[in-house]
Amino acid sequence: xxxxxxxxxxxxxxxxxxxxxxxxxxxxxxxxxxxxxxxxxxxxxxxxxxxxxxxxxxxxxxxxxxxxxxxxxxxxxxxxxxxxxxxxxxxxxxxxxxxxxxxxxxxxxxxxxxxxxxxxxxxxxxxxxxxxxxxxxxxxxxxxxxxxxxxxxxxxxxxxxxxxxxxxxxxxxxxxxxxxxxxxxxxxxxxxxxxxxxxxxxxxxxxxxxxxxxxxxxxx
Ligand code: GRF
Numbered sequence: 001x002x003x004x005x006x007x008x009x010x011x012x013x014x015x016x017x018x019x020x021x022x023x024x025x026x027x028x029x030x031x032x033x034x035x036x037x038x039x040x041x042x043x044x045x046x047x048x049x050x051x052x053x054x055x056x057x058x059x060x061x062x063x064x065x066x067x068x069x070x071x072x073x074x075x076x077x078x079x080x081x082x083x084x085x086x087x088x089x090x091x092x093x094x095x096x097x098x099x100x101x102x103x104x105x106x107x108x109x110x111x112x113x114x115x116x117x118x119x120x121x122x123x124x125x126x127x128x129x130x131x132x133x134x135x136x137x138x139x140x141x142x143x144x145x146x147x148x149x150x151x152x153x154x155x156x157x158x159x160x161x162x163x164x165x166x167x168x169x170x171x172x173x174x175x176x177x178x179x180x181x182x183x184x185x186x187x188x189x190x191x192x193x194x195x196x197x198x199x200x201x202x203x204x205x206x207x208x209x210x211x212x213x214x215x216x217x218x219x220x
Contacts, residue, residue, distance in 0.1 A: 010037040010193040013088035015096035020050025021178060022094040022115060022185050027057045029186035030193075037193035041086045043079070045098055060086070066098075076104040090192060093147065094185070102149045110199040112147040113192075115185050117177050119143060119159055124152035129174045132164065140164050140173060142181045143214065144188040146199040155204045156214035157197055160184040163219075180219040187217065 012030070014023050023042060030037045042054035043062040051061045062082050066075050075098075083091065091112040105112065118128040120143040132140040141161045148154035160180030164173060191197035197206050204211040 008036055010189070011087060011089045012037055012039045012092055012189065013041040013043060013083050013086055013090075014039055014050075014054075014092045014094050016042060016044050016048055016050030016094050017046055017097040018048050018050060018095045020048065020053045020094065022181055023050050024053050025182035025186050026092065026094070026189060027053065027059070029190065031057060033190075035186070035190045035193050037090075037189055040088065041083070043082060045096065050094070072099070072101050073103065076101045080104060080107060090189070091147075092185075092189065099151065100147070105147055105149050108147070110146060113144060113157075113185075113188060114147050114152070114154070115142055115144050115181055116152050117142050117174070117181070119161070120145060120152060120156055129170050129177065133168065133170065133173065137164055140177060141219075142177050142184060144184050145214075146204065148202070155199055155202055155211075157188050157191070157199075157204050157206075157211070158184045158215040158217060161216055161218040176219060180217065183219075184217055 014026060016023055027039060029035050030039060039059050041060050041062060042050060043064055044051050045064055047063065051063060054061045064079060064082055091108050093114040119141045123131050139161055141159055143156050143159045145156040146154040160183060162176045162180055197204065
């Protein structure tokens with residue numbers, strides 16, 4: 001960990017529901033590099049390997065399962081309360097498989113990131129790799145974007161590009177998209193931690209100027 005005072009560290013809470021390979025890439029970057037950020041909490045809505053990864057890294061964890069019959073708003077109120085105890089500067093959604101209520105999203109306006117496995121605005125929602133293959137796309141990838149109330153539609157900061165090969169199937173393509181995700185998510189967080197990137201009034205700014213199109217990184 002970099003020798004910086006806690007006040008200058010970007011305090012991050014990561015929300016997962018599954019294996020947490022993106023979480024691991026983020027932990028590896030912020031705990032071993034010089035990124036001025038710290039993951040203070042990893043929260044999951046179900047038992048998930050992502051929680052084990054966090055525990056192995058000495059990070060606090062929370063398991064917040066929905067109760068039977070609980071409304072989205074009631075769950076999100078509990079989620080907010082749990083998160084606020086850690087005073088996060090940034091919420092990072094890393095495979096968190098719940099739709100968030102408009103109030104929750106508004107609370108973290110400009111302070112919540114998501115990664116989506118497609119080159120948005122293409123293929124919002126599920127089954128993105130299969131849909132890219134069905135459409136015979138020559139390129140596919142992933143997008144890191146700030147979260148707004150409309151699903152997978154917030155302003156994008158960076159996209160990771162993957163060339164689709166003739167022999168690709170869903171497994172090979174999704175594996176390469178994962179590889180590029182593991183580069184662009186830590187990169188996006190590093191830029192935010194260094195205040196090179198931020199989102200204001202729905203517009204991403206980079207190095208002091210509005211970002212006209214998302215940054216791009218091509219998987220070699
Ligand atoms: C990733 O493909 C990400 O794009 C999507 O959820 C998946 C999470 O994977 N939002 P992992 O748990 O980080 O491996």
